[in-house]
Amino acid sequence: MARAIAIIGGTGEIGLGLAFRWAQARQVVHIGSRQKERAEAAALKVRDAVGSEAKVEGFENREAASQAELVVLTVPLSAQISIVKGVKPALQSGTIFVDCTVPTAAAIGGRLTRTVGLWAGSAAEQVAELLPGIPVLSGFQTVAAEALQDLDHPIESDVIVCGDAKDAKEALKALIELIPGARYVDGGPLENARIVEHLAVLLISLNIRYGVHRAGLRITGLPEDLLPRKVG
Numbered sequence: 263m264a265r266a267i268a269i270i271g272g273t274g275e276i277g278l279g280l281a282f283r284w285a286q287a288r289q290v291v292h293i294g295s296r297q298k299e300r301a302e303a304a305a306l307k308v309r310d311a312v313g314s315e316a317k318v319e320g321f322e323n324r325e326a327a328s329q330a331e332l333v334v335l336t337v338p339l340s341a342q343i344s345i346v347k348g349v350k351p352a353l354q355s356g357t358i359f360v361d362c363t364v365p366t367a368a369a370i371g372g373r374l375t376r377t378v379g380l381w382a383g384s385a386a387e388q389v390a391e392l393l394p395g396i397p398v399l400s401g402f403q404t405v406a407a408e409a410l411q412d413l414d415h416p417i418e419s420d421v422i423v424c425g426d427a428k429d430a431k432e433a434l435k436a437l438i439e440l441i442p443g444a445r446y447v448d449g450g451p452l453e454n455a456r457i458v459e460h461l462a463v464l465l466i467s468l469n470i471r472y473g474v475h476r477a478g479l480r481i482t483g484l485p486e487d488l489l490p491r492k493v494g
């Protein structure tokens with residue numbers, strides 16, 4: 263069987279959106295949940311949306327991660343550390359790990375429109391500290407779940423990917439380009455996730471201010487072929 267994309271917390275809004283898009287692009291998708299039944303129900307939703315031929319299955323989180331070449335983490339900050347520790351033993355060597363977490367203060371009972379400071383610098387760097395030897399990337403924070411789930415329209419957003427592993431970025435770029443309207447933008451080293459995660463909180467506040475649900479981000483002025491220069 264082809265190795266899969268595992269979406270940990272794939273029963274939630276953005277995880278399900280990514281599952282829709284990658285299943286539509288004929289990728290093997292494993293939806294992970296703390297409860298297998300919830301994951302199976304989400305897999306059913308994907309088949310309903312995309313078609314019965316969709317290669318999607320539901321698993322408990324650790325099992326989902328065990329057969330994956332790419333693991334995408336889509337859980338709230340409050341659950342991030344425990345979920346990463348839980349799936350860690352199942353990760354195979356060479357697995358790429360993508361963190362989508364937005365560190366909103368809601369995780370500690372605060373406002374959704376404020377960030378919370380993390381000792382590691384960002385939510386993605388917090389994951390990287392927990393997973394030495396695994397290439398950790400950050401991405402999708404500035405993409406709205408609602409836009410991903412709307413299969414009738416392209417998403418009209420850039421996906422800014424931060425990370426230090428060049429090959430892993432190339433692999434994720436190929437998957438991002440399978441999503442209609444999505445544009446991969448190399449956001450530089452993983453430490454730049456600090457900036458992107460904060461921008462995501464700005465987008466949440468814009469959604470609230472303008473009464474919309476899918477504020478996104480497009481960077482202008484980049485070359486058509488998106489060959490980024492090396493920045494120090």
Ligand SMILES: NC(=O)c1ccc[n+]([C@@H]2O[C@H](COP(=O)([O-])OP(=O)(O)OC[C@H]3O[C@@H](n4cnc5c(N)ncnc54)[C@H](OP(=O)(O)O)[C@@H]3O)[C@@H](O)[C@H]2O)c1
Binds near residue numbers: 365403
């Ligand atoms: N929504 C967006 O548009 C968007 C965009 C970019 C980034 N993000 C980020 O992506 C992450 C997921 O966002 P979301 O909107 O998809 O969240 P969500 O709808 O609340 O779903 C998150 C999933 O995480 C799992 N989970 C594991 N531990 C949990 C816990 N302690 N409490 C609650 N859920 C837990 C749940 O799955 P099980 O119960 O099945 O285990 C749940 O379905 C967040 O960090 C968010 O900031 C969201």
